[in-house]
Amino acid sequence: MKKSFHLSWVCLIMVFTNLFAQEKKQEVEQLNEVVVTATKFATKKELVGKIIYQIKAKDLENLKGQTVVDVLDNISGIHINGNNSSAGKNKSTYIRGGRDRHFLVLIDGVPVNDPSGVNTTFDLRLLTLSQVASIEVMNGAASTLYGSGAATGVINITLKDANKKPISLNYQTSVGTNNSQKDSKINFNEINQNVSVNGALNKFNYLTSFNISKTDGLSEASDENSTDKYGSDALKASNAFMRIGYNFNNDLSIKLFSNYDKNTYDYDAGAFSDSDINNGENEQVRFGISSNYKYTKGSLKLIVSMNKIDRMFDSYNGWTLETDHYEYTGKTYVIDAVNNYKFSEEIQLITGLNYQKQSNLTNSPYGNIDENIANYETIDPYATVVYNSSNGFNINGGLRLNNHSEYGNHFVYNVNPSFNFTNNFRVISSLSTAFIAPSTYQLFSQYGNVNLDPEETKTVELGLIYSKGQLFEINSVFFYREEDNAIILPDYITYQNATETLNAKGIETELKINALKDVSFRLGHTYTNKSADLDYIPKNKFTALIETSSIKNSYVSLRLKNISERTYFDQWGTGENINLDAYNLVDLYGSHNLIKDRLSVFIQVNNIFNEDYVETIGYTTRGRNFKIGLDFNF
Template structure:
């Protein structure tokens, strides 16, 4: 492990020193960047008192062959458990020490969730990177704009736009290995292909995409002591997306969208325990409408959507020597109307009304949950004032009244002042609250408790942003979050509210250097300290990326990730604290435009030093693996 750590840093140092002579001398023009997630409408990045991490289209173009969780796991403040495990392993997203149910995922600004799940969280495996244009991540509470669930962060995933040409075709295919550290055979077990047809015909736009993938060859459970080789656990997935739009004029447009996604997977019986029986299937049907109307002083938008997720799985019951069958259906209906009115260049008011209805239908050997019982709705009015002064002072302040059918009214607020001392330096701060209702599973399942109280969060943060002519930019934010009435399962019998106040605090820092010709260096560090260690969140996480376009038509990158020692309380196993060693992962990536803008060849090697490490106790991790692919544009 130490060897790979030193070798990884040697690689980074050699790349840096060998290319240092290519220092930039030309002036870099400062471009105005805009973000959407902070206000639901486009706003200049420097007017936002939050750190917004942007993964732009050109960056995603240099990540071909990666998964969505691969990309997100390299962002400061985010930890995704299961990223380096088998493809069928559940992926849990943690931001700022919070649990995955405190993170809200948006697709083109539309919230997505699974009401039938324990934590109602959206399964990121239902998305493929080849359909995504860009991603914005806003760490910190955002419940005033986005409602219950956005307690620690928002991930806004924007799907690709239609081409300006009448017809454009993209086809991407890749093949690779899917090995553990103990398997060095070149068995091609990772297949992926995606085809997209899109374009613009006068005022009409269309976009269609189909993605299929299959991953096999790796056992989910870790084979530590058994002499019998564990069977491999496969994942097969299909993702479809269709969007059509019509622009009536420059002021008014409307878009209809539809997703159908399905994955079928094998899984094992738990930590260190194989199974050749357990399997599952997830299906998502999502459709809706978005429209925008621009008028002299502002704009009005409407979003409606319906999302249904069906999950089933078979699990071998060793006590009864039978196979148990489980079925879950979660439905979400959403309507969001929001208006942005600009009183002047300094003041704008965002007002909205959000309606959501969620239901859960469950059939299991341990009891059923009927959707006429397990459902609730919310009707939330909200308002945010944005005040930007020429002196450099900015404030974003908002309130939201969560009107929950089961839990009544809860007021949440956000006050987010910032000050721009210059175009290069600004200070940011915020104080925010959040309200999270129990899931229908936590209320009505065999572990349910209808007397649960909602979770309540309060977060403060303060930080700075400093940049210099786009040659480099550094941002660093301190955060502190308190959580009351956290919903826990202390005895594995009944959900309860924690009696103590939980807290998490830490610092997120990222540094991007563009001061060398054709070379970019990105560094990130996250320190997280929690009052309880029930999750696999490291105290320190460090990421480093060096990328270059110095070779004609070629992109090269070297990435390092360091995860510190972790202490995990094994609640359902030994009942003791388990100390997990630190580990380092080093990846390399390359792509070449064989025919510029037409044909690209890409290749990657992950975990090049074949590091042996533990991500989740009892589960297999990925060793050294290779992938190669082609991307065609017509």
């Protein structure tokens, strides 16, 4: 364990030793590079005391045909179990060893979740990557700015904006295979189409985007223990997004937005168990308004939104020999007003007021949940002071009062100092707390317990960032998190608060090298060690990417992912620890501009070596698969 734990730091020391032995080269500064998630406002990256992973528009151009989940699963500190299984299988997202409900998803700055779910987790499959402009991931506690649910990180997804031309059209289509390791047939069971129309007319701008996709050909459950081949389980998805905006002047703008997302899917009866009856449907409607006003010494943002998710599924009951029907409706209302006032170039004050109301309506054979009872409100005032001194010292300190209608008042705080020794070398640290209220399901379902206490966490971070202009950058951060009152289901009958303090610790390291012309390398390593849990988080996860644009009008990348051995406690099956082997996945991607800025073709090959492995016990994983697509711009 010690060897794994110190691996990132050993690599780091070796890099520094080699670096300082080199002849000093001219440095190229990227002073215009900014991030948003750290303060809710655009901030120079070198002044932020957090490591924030950015997937920019130019990066997404080279990821056509992938999903939002695919992109996130390659970021240090994040592991998504189920991403390599059938499309309809649930995806569990773990950030820094935390569970699904410990991170927050933002879409254009608006928090999204599903109050009717066990963990209130937002289903990332409801988003299509072709509608996304950029993604920022800030690992670590961020509850001071973002409230309950941001205990281990924030995924901030920004959707595409309108083009400056009066009208622009984009059409993207792709087809691909969807096979297991045992199937080598070339059947195009994965089909995707997306069309977007957008533009700007004087002060008015608009964008509409529609996506339709279908994935079939793969069984959710593994048929390894069966003499019969299991039937395939399909996923059909459709997404519609519309935004209109108006710029009154350079200081005031307003946007109206609306989303409609729906997917229907088949699923099996469980591990190693087929079903041709079970099916489900998820439907999301989201709309709202956002505005931004800039004044002499600051700016003010206001967001008002409503999000409704309807879920249903039919499940065959082996005891009654009938099909059970389940219906869930979760609603979330959000109002967030935040102001950034700059006293000087060194000091700014961010203040805000956040209101949220969530409700859960459930109809199931095992009991209903009344939304008039299963609801709560939060009204959270918060403030953050940001100080950036001219001598290199920076500090971000904040306080938030979680005023919960069921659990009263809870203070959370964040202290995030950092120091820039030079323009290239920065040391970062933070101490943060978080408050996570029980979900309405954990309180009011057949497993519910209205006497649950909220979960509370405390996180410490210490790390560094070193860069050599555009040539080279390395960042590494150590984290340690303690969690009290963890909500568990120890007897599989009633939710309880754990009596012991759980902890998670680890190191995240990422290295980016642009040493060769038109060729770049990216290496990532995440070490995670948890005191106790029932998940599939690997202790070690390595990612590697080599990409080149050296061929005229073309882009080629090769990606490697290594997942270490895992030990999983099979609580629903054998009741014993099961050891799962390590595995490697290698993916190839290429694109070529047939007509510059007009028409491009892309192709990808996933799991090139057809690795046979277990991601989730009893469920199928994807083997070698191909995808080809076209992207048109008019």
